């Protein structure tokens with residue numbers, strides 16, 4: 001299990017500055033004749049946690065994929081500190097997907113593999129693997145096949161793997177959706193800690209409480225449009241948009 | 255019937271006493287087919303992995319041809335290698351015809367498409383699941399292929415076993431390019447064919463029993479590999 005008294009300091013510091021602001025200009029993504037992302041104009045300049053919220057099918061996961069460069073926009077563009085995404089920037093990003101993708105290897109080998117792809121070798125690699133397993137509370141499972149872990153354990157492993165890469169931008173797609181409340185809180189501490197170490201966190205969540213605890217600013221997405229973008233305090237106390245208000249009240253927004 | 259029982263007893267005798275001819279033939283068969291399968295595995299893994307990962311024009315066609323070649327009749331593989339190695343052929347100067355090397359080449363031609371096509375399928379299935387994660391991690395095409403081959407290892411083992419089963423049991427290819435020369439290129443299958451037609455049922459039967467045992471062993475190995483993979487959630 002996760003060790004609640006585990007020290008939450010990560011390893012190493014960030015030397016490269018964050019590629020901020022992130023500017024989305026008329027960002028559009030079409031699939032099957034449908035505008036999944038419909039001309040989003042947005043500037044994210046907070047170097048802390050940005051939360052993306054919105055109902056199912058709003059386009060949150062697609063937006064993260066676009067930001068991470070996994071898919072190319074149909075129209076519009078994304079600028080990172082004034083320049084387009086390039087391999088050097090991508091290498092400093094990491095993503096935790098909505099559905100955990102784990103290799104058919106042991107828990108430790110999953111982390112080790114990812115580090116190997118980033119060219120991290122030798123003692124540093126084993127040290128980071130050990131650190132990641134400690135953060136995920138999975139030390140005893142180091143040799144367990146990753147795919148026999150429980151859903152929540154798999155999510156924690158995916159997050160630990162992403163953190164072990166020491167990215168400067170971290171995308172998370174509902175990383176606590178199958179975690180028990182205690183584990184979710186620990187993940188939140190990990191994310192706050194990551195942010196304090198200078199990692200830009202972009203988090204998709206449906207958990208309003210979590211968003212309130214973590215967010216510096218919130219983007220509300222609906223039908224592929226960013227209908228609201230505010231700092232967290234005003235977003236939660238005084239949402240401008242009727243749909244946002246309904247969503248936060250727990251009402252159905254369609 | 256009495257003849258048959260007689261032959262059967264002689265056959266068992268040959269096996270139990272480790273008859274010299276029988277062992278020689280068995281060892282040559284194993285040497286040829288195992289060598290061929292090792293070479294075909296290296297080729298098949300590389301071809302199958304690359305076909306799954308690397309996009310290039312004509313990729314679909316190459317995959318389709320590779321799959322079709324899984325059913326290549328052994329005699330046709332043999333004929334093809336015969337033409338290559340015969341005196342008039344492009345590789346005639348090597349003087350390889352009627353040597354164990356020729357038989358290995360013929361079996362490589364026969365088995366590579368089997369291992370290659372099964373590898374491609376295994377890697378493609380995995381890639382569907384891993385693609386975005388691997389791209390997110392910044393994996394190069396080579397690193398992606400290596401990852402897929404390793405994660406598909408249990409399916410690759412079954413592909414190799416299937417290839418070995420095919421190689422050890424085929425007669426057409428080794429017959430044409432090997433020539434079934436006593437003490438040189440006589441394998442289990444060519445010996446069975448020859449000894450049966452000569453009326454030497456006992457040796458044929460003994461070799462047949464050995465071959466059958468190998469086939470059962472390969473199949474048992476296949477089943478246990480699949481079971482292990484499932485248990486570890488690696489399937």
Ligand SMILES: Nc1ncnc2c1ncn2[C@@H]1O[C@H](COP(=O)(O)OP(=O)(O)OP(=O)(O)O)[C@@H](O)[C@H]1O
Nearest residue numbers: 031032036054055056057058059060061062063098
């Ligand atoms: N590759 C694709 N082809 C066609 N449609 C797609 C594709 N990817 C996403 N979509 C569609 O785009 C819409 C947005 O999908 P997305 O996964 O971004 O939603 P989401 O906001 O993450 O929802 P959830 O909260 O359920 O995770 C959905 O209607 C989905 O069906």
Ligand SMILES: [Mg+2]
Nearest residue numbers: 060061098173
């Ligand atoms: Mg989603």
